[in-house]
Amino acid sequence: MPDQIVKPMELVCPAGTPAALRTAVDAGADTVYCGFRNETNARNFPGLNFSLKELQRGIQYASDHASNVLVAINTFAQAGKTDLWKKSIDDVAQSGAHAVILADLGMLDYAARTHPDLRLHLSVQAAAANADMVNYYAREFGVKRVVLPRVLTVQEISTINTEISCETEVFIFGGLCVMAEGRCALSSYCTGKSPNMNGVCSPPGDVSYEEHSDHLESSLSGITINQYPKGEAAAYPTLCKGRFESGGVTGYVFEDPVSLNAAHLLPALQKAGVTALKIEGRQRGKAYMAQVVSSFRKAVDALASGENVPLENLLAPLTEGQKSTKGSYQKTWR
Structure with missing residues (x-):
């Protein structure tokens, strides 16, 4: 019998600007995530992000190249000041984006009730770190995918995946936050x-x-x-x-200024049942995006074919201080 072909894990890549979105798509991203130019976006920095028209053009470009676009509305709305968040969700629902990434319980409820056909992903900001939490979001709001926080080992991720029905997405490269995801x-x-x-x-x-x-x-x-x-x-x-x-x-005292690089853990993450691999970096430029995305594209495709593409040396110059860590994927301090 011929060897069974394994479906590659989805490669989810950042885009802080329309130019970065096109670069990520051209470099082989299955999916690109971005955000609006306002406080609904946890990367609301000057010179970054998208207007609604820019988002719509980006979605069309991605669609023309068989890629999807996710929109992150991943901050928490203040009590009594939810209009901007609701309007942003409405805009995503009408934009043709593949899904919206949400963290706020109220906004998840609004999206699920108002736009039942809109695919919902749970942001890492929600810090859903166990199966009970994941199942709650899937059951109550119809969440289809959860971005798991960077506080879990590969074995913990594997265990969660055996106890849930929705997809999981994990970070594999880029900036590493303090180990209390979603609580900055x-x-x-x-x-x-x-x-x-x-x-x-x-x-x-x-x-x-x-x-x-x-x-x-x-x-x-x-x-x-x-x-x-x-x-x-x-x-x-x-x-x-x-x-x-x-x-x-x-x-x-809290966290070394180094980057997460889980490239060599791709086989283990695939075995653990992970659906999608996420690269961090919406503040990064086009050259960075092109090299990181194309490198992981080759690695993910090779893995699906039963091959191996070592990335550590190739990606080392792109990490903070040219140093990297496996983070919590391998908790040697436990």
Whole structure:
């Protein structure tokens, strides 16, 4: 008998601009995710994101190339101020997008009642980290796919997949957040704004750099985040990835400023029943997108054919500080 052909896992890629969307599609993305240019989007940064017309054009371009578009409305609406979120859901429903990615319970309820034919995905911001939570969202709102938080091992993901009926999507490459997905309290503590509520982490207006005789100091809202000796590259100051002195030791207390790279875990994730693989990076440029997406396209297709395409060395130059981690996929600290 011929070997059974395995369906490739879906490759879900970011797009912060219309140009990045086209680049991702051209590089082989099965699906591209993006967001509107407003506070409904957890990556609401200046110069990024889409107007409704840009989204519609992007959806048409993706459709012409056999790709899908997902729209992230993944922040939490404030009480009494839900109109913008509801309108954005209405716009997605009329745009032809493949699905909307939601986190807010109220918005999930609104979407399910108002647009029953709109496919719903659950954002990582909802932090659904066990089968009971996943099944709740699937049962109550008809959620078809859940983006699992980056706090789970491969074995935990496998166990969840045996106990749920909907699809799962996991992150495989890009920025790595603190291990409390969907609860970005540190930025809010420091600046009063967070990705969960305002769509911004470490707002540019709160960032400052100060040159000293022997070092560069980065601050966020007046709080020193890091000090860099002469010649050391300075990262963007986010509180979760700041370098602090604690207990007489100077280091990264919460999370190292490195990237997630789970490339070598693709076979294990496929075996665990994962439907889709997600690349992080809506703030990244076209060159980054082209290389990362095309590299994973080759790896996913090769895996489906029973082959192997090593990516670690190829992707190393694209990680933060040219360093990477497996994150919680392999919890050596447990």
